[in-house]
Amino acid sequence: MVANEQQVLYFDDVKEGDQAPVKKHRITRTDMVRYAGASGDYMPMHHDEVFAKSIGQPSVFGHGMYSMGLLGAAITDWVGKTALTKYKVRFSSQTWPDEELRTEVIVKGKLVEGERHLVDLDCKLLNADGDVKVIGEAQAELPIR
Amino acid sequence: MNAESQVDSDLADLIGKPTGKSKVVLERGPVAYFALAVGDKSPIYQDTRAAEAAGFPGIPVPPTFAFAWDTWGKFPEIQPEDDIPQGSAVGAVVGSLMSKGGTILHGEQEFIYHKPVYVGDVLVGEGKVVDAYRKESKGHVMTFVVTEMVWRDDKTGDPVVTSRSNIIHRL
Numbered sequence: 001m002v003a004n005e006q007q008v009l010y011f012d013d014v015k016e017g018d019q020a021p022v023k024k025h026r027i028t029r030t031d032m033v034r035y036a037g038a039s040g041d042y043m044p045m046h047h048d049e050v051f052a053k054s055i056g057q058p059s060v061f062g063h064g065m066y067s068m069g070l071l072g073a074a075i076t077d078w079v080g081k082t083a084l085t086k087y088k089v090r091f092s093s094q095t096w097p098d099e100e101l102r103t104e105v106i107v108k109g110k111l112v113e114g115e116r117h118l119v120d121l122d123c124k125l126l127n128a129d130g131d132v133k134v135i136g137e138a139q140a141e142l143p144i145r
Numbered sequence: 146m147n148a149e150s151q152v153d154s155d156l157a158d159l160i161g162k163p164t165g166k167s168k169v170v171l172e173r174g175p176v177a178y179f180a181l182a183v184g185d186k187s188p189i190y191q192d193t194r195a196a197e198a199a200g201f202p203g204i205p206v207p208p209t210f211a212f213a214w215d216t217w218g219k220f221p222e223i224q225p226e227d228d229i230p231q232g233s234a235v236g237a238v239v240g241s242l243m244s245k246g247g248t249i250l251h252g253e254q255e256f257i258y259h260k261p262v263y264v265g266d267v268l269v270g271e272g273k274v275v276d277a278y279r280k281e282s283k284g285h286v287m288t289f290v291v292t293e294m295v296w297r298d299d300k301t302g303d304p305v306v307t308s309r310s311n312i313i314h315r316l
Contacts, residue, residue: 034182035182036177040216052260066183068254081201085254085257086257
């Protein structure tokens with residue numbers, strides 16, 4: 001069975017301050033290993049606890065690009081899988097096993113450039129204490145009604 | 146010239162240096178698996194019927210897959226002629242920085258999406274160093290190297306994704 005779960009987000013229906021549905025995920029060591037395999041990034045501090053401790057880290061920690069990927073999924077779930085025109089983040093802090101991560105995606109502004117209807121988004125990935133893991137911005141081109 | 150100004154002059158020389166070319170095929174298995182690995186369970190990445198039902202001409206790729214796709218479909222027999230050994234200019238500078246110790250960090254990542262790409266597309270990327278600088282912060286010497294890779298559709302030559310990475314050496 002194939003469900004068309006993609007609901008189209010229209011430019012007309014979005015206003016400044018609107019927030020995308022929050023995505024929450026408790027990150028595990030298995031997530032880190034799966035991301036290492038999926039991306040080909042086998043830097044040992046992301047999967048080898050013995051190595052991570054040997055360089056003074058309390059444990060393995062998540063790939064920055066995993067954080068960016070998780071946040072990216074929350075954005076494209078909302079705006080559409082091919083709607084992004086830009087996506088940029090700064091990696092602020094590491095993610096640790098068993099941290100509860102949550103996304104925050106807020107509409108910062110709307111603009112029309114010729115035929116194109118664009119929405120600017122502020123986006124963050126945080127833990128339960130509100131510590132920022134990645135922070136950045138994205139822009140999506142949306143259809144009009 | 147003292148050691149510090151030598152580093153600054155090496156960094157200035159780095160700007161504009163090519164970092165290599167790459168040709169990749171966007172393969173279905175890696176795309177489907179990558180989507181799950183970043184927590185995206187949408188059937189659009191798994192099932193061609195779901196992608197078609199949602200109005201896509203094929204299976205699209207997650208927005209950060211551009212950072213990983215040359216792990217997968219970079220087959221040796223399709224690689225473009227390249228007289229620049231991959232990453233050599235950056236590699237030399239990073240190698241010389243690491244010889245003093247310190248840590249390499251991925252500071253920032255940016256993607257500019259010019260056109261959507263789909264499973265089966267063949268892309269050609271060409272990279273260069275766009276910035277390199279040094280600053281001191283909280284007792285650390287931070288060296289920043291920003292590289293940019295422009296990916297184009299192999300058939301049309303149109304740019305599809307520009308990827309910009311800010312790599313930091315912290316000593």
